[in-house]
Amino acid sequence: MATLTLPETDWRHRPGLDALNRVLGAEDGLSRFVGGAVRDALLGTQVADLDIATSLPPEEVLARLRAAGIRAVPTGIEHGTITAVLESGPVEVTTLRRDVSTDGRHATVAFTDDWREDAARRDFTINALYADPMTGALFDYFGGLQDLEARAVRFIGDPLQRIAEDHLRILRFFRFLARFGDTPDAAGLDACTARARDLMALSRERIRDELLKLLVARDAVGVVALMLARGILAPVVPEITSAEALGRLAAREAELGVAADPIRRLAALLPRDPALGDQIGARLKLSNAQRKRIVLALTDGGTESARALAYRIGREGAEDRLLLAAGDETLLGQGWRQLAGWDIPRLPLSGGALVQRGLAKGPDVARALRAIEEQWIAEAFPDAARVDAIADAVVAQALNASISAKAASPGTGRE
Incomplete structure (x- = not known):
C-alpha cells in the first residue's frame, strides 16, 4: 500500500476508545489495533468488529479495565481474550499468543510478548496487520500491505500447515477471496483442494457461518464456481453442483437494487426440491425460520400473481420465489413492480x-x-x-x- 499509516476513520474516534487505549498502555507500545479493522480501514470499507492485541497478560488486562471502571467480560480468557464493553460497543482485547498444539478444530496457546510470533499464527497476510492507536503507524511482518494492494489472499507460511492447524481456513480462504481477492494464490488454492475433506471434521455451525458470509461477498458467484470446480464443497454439501442459478440471482439483485441475502443465495445453489432443501438446512444447523424460508423458496409457486403469493407466504417468501424463478425476466419485473410499495391487506370480513x-x-x-x-x-x-x-x-x-x-x-x- 502507498500509505504507511492508518487513515483517519470514524471508528478511531468511537466514544471511550481513546481511554481504553490509554488503559491498555498503547502510549507505551503495549497495545495495537489488529486484523480486520486495520485491513478494512486501509481498503476504505466499513469496519464491523474492532480488535486490539496487547502484550499485557490477560489477568493484567482484566485488572486494568476493572480499575478504570470499564466493564470487562472474560469471553475467552483461556485463549487470552477479554471483551471491553464501551458505550460505543464491544472491543475484543487479546494477549499476544503462539500456538502450542492444534488439532484442526481447537488450539492450545501460550502467551508471548513477541508481535511477530503473534502475527505468525494468523491465517492470511492481510489479516496480520497491526496499527499503533496513537500514531496510526502500521506494522506488517509478512507482506500483508503488498498483498492487500494486489488483492491477493495468501496464507502466512506453509498453506498445508495452516490448514492442518485450523480446517476452517479452507472456507475462510475462499470467503476472503470472494470479498477482497482478484486472483487466488496458487499455493493456497492447491492446498485447499488437497485438504477439502478436512472440512468434514468441523462442526456444521462453523461451516454454516463461513458459507453464509461467503455467499454475500463481492465475487461470491465466481468463487463458488471455483470451489465447485475444485471439489471444495463436495465433502459437506455435495448437493451443490452448479453456480448457474446463483449467477442469475446475483444479476437480478444487481438490476433491481436488491441487497444480497445469504439464505436466498443458499437456496439458489440447492436442487429445486423442498424436502431436500430442508434436510440440507437441518444439516447446516439453520434456524427453523431459515429452513422454512428455504422450503418455501424451493416450492413450485404455480401461476399466481406476485401479490397473491405475498398474501399467502409473506413478502419475503414472494420476493424469494420471484428472484429465484427460472422464467421470463419480463414477468419478474412485472411481479416486482406489483409488490413495490404494496401493503399486504387483511380480508375485511370476519x-x-x-x-x-x-x-x-x-x-x-x-x-x-x-x-x-x-x-x-x-x-x-x-x-x-x-x-x-x-x-x-x-x-x-x-x-x-x-x-x-x-x-x-x-x-x-x-x-
Missing part, C-alpha cells in the same frame, strides 16, 4: 359477519370464509363493498345447499 347472515357457527362458517377469501384473492383483493357482495353470494349458496340437503334427507317419523 366469521361473525357470516353468522349474522344466517350461517350456523362452526364448519360452515370456516368453509364459507375460505371460499370468500379465495375469490377475493382471485379478484386481486377488491374493496370491502365487493367482499360484502362475494360474502352474500357465498352465504346464499351455502344456505340453499343446506336446505336442499335437509329436504333430501329421509324422514324419521312413524309410519
Whole structure:
C-alpha cells in the first residue's frame, strides 16, 4: 500500500476508545489495533468488529479495565481474550499468543510478548496487520500491505500447515477471496483442494457461518464456481453442483437494487426440491425460520400473481420465489413492480359477519370464509363493498345447499 499509516476513520474516534487505549498502555507500545479493522480501514470499507492485541497478560488486562471502571467480560480468557464493553460497543482485547498444539478444530496457546510470533499464527497476510492507536503507524511482518494492494489472499507460511492447524481456513480462504481477492494464490488454492475433506471434521455451525458470509461477498458467484470446480464443497454439501442459478440471482439483485441475502443465495445453489432443501438446512444447523424460508423458496409457486403469493407466504417468501424463478425476466419485473410499495391487506370480513347472515357457527362458517377469501384473492383483493357482495353470494349458496340437503334427507317419523 502507498500509505504507511492508518487513515483517519470514524471508528478511531468511537466514544471511550481513546481511554481504553490509554488503559491498555498503547502510549507505551503495549497495545495495537489488529486484523480486520486495520485491513478494512486501509481498503476504505466499513469496519464491523474492532480488535486490539496487547502484550499485557490477560489477568493484567482484566485488572486494568476493572480499575478504570470499564466493564470487562472474560469471553475467552483461556485463549487470552477479554471483551471491553464501551458505550460505543464491544472491543475484543487479546494477549499476544503462539500456538502450542492444534488439532484442526481447537488450539492450545501460550502467551508471548513477541508481535511477530503473534502475527505468525494468523491465517492470511492481510489479516496480520497491526496499527499503533496513537500514531496510526502500521506494522506488517509478512507482506500483508503488498498483498492487500494486489488483492491477493495468501496464507502466512506453509498453506498445508495452516490448514492442518485450523480446517476452517479452507472456507475462510475462499470467503476472503470472494470479498477482497482478484486472483487466488496458487499455493493456497492447491492446498485447499488437497485438504477439502478436512472440512468434514468441523462442526456444521462453523461451516454454516463461513458459507453464509461467503455467499454475500463481492465475487461470491465466481468463487463458488471455483470451489465447485475444485471439489471444495463436495465433502459437506455435495448437493451443490452448479453456480448457474446463483449467477442469475446475483444479476437480478444487481438490476433491481436488491441487497444480497445469504439464505436466498443458499437456496439458489440447492436442487429445486423442498424436502431436500430442508434436510440440507437441518444439516447446516439453520434456524427453523431459515429452513422454512428455504422450503418455501424451493416450492413450485404455480401461476399466481406476485401479490397473491405475498398474501399467502409473506413478502419475503414472494420476493424469494420471484428472484429465484427460472422464467421470463419480463414477468419478474412485472411481479416486482406489483409488490413495490404494496401493503399486504387483511380480508375485511370476519366469521361473525357470516353468522349474522344466517350461517350456523362452526364448519360452515370456516368453509364459507375460505371460499370468500379465495375469490377475493382471485379478484386481486377488491374493496370491502365487493367482499360484502362475494360474502352474500357465498352465504346464499351455502344456505340453499343446506336446505336442499335437509329436504333430501329421509324422514324419521312413524309410519
